[in-house]
Amino acid sequence: MSKKPTLLLLFDVLSLILIPAALILILFFTPVERVMGPVQKVFYFHVSAAWAGMLGFIFAGVAGAGYLITRRQTWDWLSLSAIEVGLVFGLIAILSGMIWAQPIWNTWWVWDPRLTTTAIMELIYLAYFILRSGLDTPEARARLGAVYAIVSVGTVPLTFFSIRLFRTIHPVVITTGGEGGAFNMSPRMLLAFFISLAVFTLLLADLVWHRYRLAELQTQNKQEA
Amino acid sequence: MKPLIRYLNTIWQITRKDIQVEWRGRQGVPVMLVFALLVVFLFNFALQLSPELQAGLASGLLWVSLAFASTLGLNRSVSLERENNAMDGLLLAPVDRSAIFFGKSISNFAFTCLVAIILLPVFSLFYQQNMLSLPLIGIILLGVAAYTSLGTLLAALSIQTRTRDVLLPVLLYPLALPILIAAVESSRGVLSGQAFADLQSWVYLLVACVVLFNAAGLMFFETILEE
Amino acid sequence: MPANTLNDMILGFAVILGVLLIYVLTLVIRTRRARVQRERNQQNPD
Numbered sequence: 086m087s088k089k090p091t092l093l094l095l096f097d098v099l100s101l102i103l104i105p106a107a108l109i110l111i112l113f114f115t116p117v118e119r120v121m122g123p124v125q126k127v128f129y130f131h132v133s134a135a136w137a138g139m140l141g142f143i144f145a146g147v148a149g150a151g152y153l154i155t156r157r158q159t160w161d162w163l164s165l166s167a168i169e170v171g172l173v174f175g176l177i178a179i180l181s182g183m184i185w186a187q188p189i190w191n192t193w194w195v196w197d198p199r200l201t202t203t204a205i206m207e208l209i210y211l212a213y214f215i216l217r218s219g220l221d222t223p224e225a226r227a228r229l230g231a232v233y234a235i236v237s238v239g240t241v242p243l244t245f246f247s248i249r250l251f252r253t254i255h256p257v258v259i260t261t262g263g264e265g266g267a268f269n270m271s272p273r274m275l276l277a278f279f280i281s282l283a284v285f286t287l288l289l290a291d292l293v294w295h296r297y298r299l300a301e302l303q304t305q306n307k308q309e310a
Numbered sequence: 311m312k313p314l315i316r317y318l319n320t321i322w323q324i325t326r327k328d329i330q331v332e333w334r335g336r337q338g339v340p341v342m343l344v345f346a347l348l349v350v351f352l353f354n355f356a357l358q359l360s361p362e363l364q365a366g367l368a369s370g371l372l373w374v375s376l377a378f379a380s381t382l383g384l385n386r387s388v389s390l391e392r393e394n395n396a397m398d399g400l401l402l403a404p405v406d407r408s409a410i411f412f413g414k415s416i417s418n419f420a421f422t423c424l425v426a427i428i429l430l431p432v433f434s435l436f437y438q439q440n441m442l443s444l445p446l447i448g449i450i451l452l453g454v455a456a457y458t459s460l461g462t463l464l465a466a467l468s469i470q471t472r473t474r475d476v477l478l479p480v481l482l483y484p485l486a487l488p489i490l491i492a493a494v495e496s497s498r499g500v501l502s503g504q505a506f507a508d509l510q511s512w513v514y515l516l517v518a519c520v521v522l523f524n525a526a527g528l529m530f531f532e533t534i535l536e537e
Numbered sequence: 538m539p540a541n542t543l544n545d546m547i548l549g550f551a552v553i554l555g556v557l558l559i560y561v562l563t564l565v566i567r568t569r570r571a572r573v574q575r576e577r578n579q580q581n582p583d
Binding site: 153208209215221229232239243244246247250 | 463467468470471472473477480481484487488491492511515522530534
């Protein structure tokens with residue numbers, strides 16, 4: 086494996102500094118929301134994680150297209166890495182959302198469009214790994230994985246749109262109190278929100294890069310063995 | 311114009327071949343049909359459904375049984391080619407591979423629609439509700455077209471894995487969710503007598519799915535089959 | 538008066554950082570294992 090690039094080291098250090106910094110900013114410098122109380126603060130990392138996950142999946146689709154065009158294995162490593170890290174961020178978004186929903190909506194799970202779409206996306210991309218594990222050659226894994234990653238990312242808007250439409254047409258069965266936990270953000274909240282978004286995007290890049298290097302290393306090992 | 315006609319002819323030949331195989335063996339559609347009926351019975355007891363079923367439940371049940379039954383047909387249409395290495399013959403033929411996709415997709419569409427046509431009167435009988443309406447049939451055609459084109463694409467993917475056909479439902483069901491939601495909702499609307507204006511977003515969503523998944527087949531089928 | 542949801546907040550951040558940490562750990566372990574394997578490969582290159 087090639088030596089660790091300086092830029093990656095910079096990403097590592099920045100992530101290690103900025104995550105605690107963002108956490109401190111959120112915990113001590115953002116106002117406590119009037120109705121929901123402290124639990125609302127989970128929101129900053131929750132949305133950022135969902136954003137990073139989505140970004141990872143989109144990137145995986147783009148990298149898949151890159152593989153199909155160039156047929157270079159490096160694109161496949163990127164696609165695979167982005168999906169794995171995207172899955173982790175998606176899981177974080179779902180879990181933190183559930184913890185927020187429990188006191189606010191009085192239930193762990195709501196069949197809300199965003200929540201349901203995220204859960205379906207997790208299932209779609211779990212299937213990606215099942216598909217890969219069933220294929221024998223790295224070439225087939227890369228080629229079919231790329232096709233699947235592209236088709237999957239294409240259906241995500243359709244899924245989201247269909248579930249949202251489903252919800253708006255149906256009568257609301259469980260009323261969720263206080264406009265479903267909607268609130269207005271103050272300038273300080275906005276600042277913390279955008280910093281969290283930036284930090285999680287950086288973290289996504291950092292983790293994907295590390296996972297990519299692992300894929301490279303594993304491939305080299307296999308070729309030598 | 312000539313290449314187009316040749317392309318369409320290739321599609322037709324593949325579809326015709328599949329239909330002939332089915333006609334001679336009669337091993338696909340009957341299995342699909344019996345399976346669909348079994349799903350209806352299972353759900354009937356598992357969910358304790360009453361005969362005075364609401365339109366929403368009837369359309370949901372119809373689509374779930376169709377989707378399950380269609381999976382069998384999709385797997386079969388690809389594994390048939392695999393069995394006697396017939397796929398190699400198909401691949402050796404000097405034709406555009408996307409034509410194979412459309413041919414297979416159309417034959418799968420035809421088989422699932424056949425099952426649906428037989429299911430409709432049965433549903434009308436079981437749940438005391440006339441389901442033989444033209445708008446509903448139109449929605450079934452659209453929904454099945456979207457579902458089988460996505461299914462044909464993914465069946466070609468899953469057949470190449472070691473687990474073979476076991477994988478197809480795992481790949482297909484989550485990706486087919488928008489199709490199923492749109493199909494169930496528009497069928498429910500038709501059955502409960504809603505105006506088209508209330509349903510049009512669902513119908514447009516179905517049309518979008520048909521276009522998108524057929525475009526995906528056109529673009530990627532060649533890539534999926536190359537060895 | 539905001540609702541008293543301090544415990545939920547702590548649980549939320551614990552889960553977020555916990556999942557991240559577990560993933561980073563699996564990455565570190567997998568990378569280390571791959572490196573060991575690589576060194577072994579280079580020592581007996583047959």
